[in-house]
Amino acid sequence: MFYLLQITNTIADSTSKAIANAIPVVEKISMWDLLQKGGFIMYPLYFLLVITLFVFFERLIAISKASKIDAGFMNIIRDNIITGNVSAARNLAKSANNPVGRMIDKGIQRIGKSIDAIEKSMENVGKLEMYKMERNLSILSLVAGIAPMFGFLGTIVGMVQLFYGIASTGEYTLGTIAGGIYTKMVTSASGLIIGLIAYVGYNYLSTQIDKTANKMESASADFIDMLQEPTR
Numbered sequence: 001m002f003y004l005l006q007i008t009n010t011i012a013d014s015t016s017k018a019i020a021n022a023i024p025v026v027e028k029i030s031m032w033d034l035l036q037k038g039g040f041i042m043y044p045l046y047f048l049l050v051i052t053l054f055v056f057f058e059r060l061i062a063i064s065k066a067s068k069i070d071a072g073f074m075n076i077i078r079d080n081i082i083t084g085n086v087s088a089a090r091n092l093a094k095s096a097n098n099p100v101g102r103m104i105d106k107g108i109q110r111i112g113k114s115i116d117a118i119e120k121s122m123e124n125v126g127k128l129e130m131y132k133m134e135r136n137l138s139i140l141s142l143v144a145g146i147a148p149m150f151g152f153l154g155t156i157v158g159m160v161q162l163f164y165g166i167a168s169t170g171e172y173t174l175g176t177i178a179g180g181i182y183t184k185m186v187t188s189a190s191g192l193i194i195g196l197i198a199y200v201g202y203n204y205l206s207t208q209i210d211k212t213a214n215k216m217e218s219a220s221a222d223f224i225d226m227l228q229e230p231t232r
Helices: 002-022 031-036 039-067 073-082 086-096 099-109 115-134 137-169 174-231
Strands: none
Touching: 039 115, 039 137, 039 174, 073 086, 073 099, 073 174, 086 099, 099 115, 099 174, 115 137, 115 174, 137 174
């Protein structure tokens, strides 16, 4: 009985080893190795990704600083203007070091002139501040447009590689066409992902700029109102 059990175990072990040897081992590939299969088209895509990330974070920091406004800023300006302490109001506006502060400072400098002249001066400062916040933002819009085009170019290069491999070997095997397919799929996916990152980044920053612009308009309207309060 023991002998029969030994034979059975031996047969079972042999069968397990045979099945294990029959199952193909799937070779794992790292993300970097996969990206490298995209070929030379990946290098301009890497460049576009670096540019996108740099511009996004540089603009994000700049816009975040520009949008910071103290909650009681306009109330203190109002108190100083109404009491005639113009120099204190201007010092406060200068120390704010943001678009709203620079607009209010320009308005304070024009006190004594007509309301239209004050509004025009503040409006000009506001346009300049908007230009500063939107600087280099068009780069993200450009990348969002051209990154998928580079991916499409990689698709064409991959198809050329595919058909060249078939024509040169005369064989239509997976090994022959794999290189072209890798180039096609990797570059297309990378181009779309980079374009999507740039598109989302552009729209997010545009939204933050719009919020800051609303704060600037609100502060400008409040300043004009406080100049007219004594005459009401």
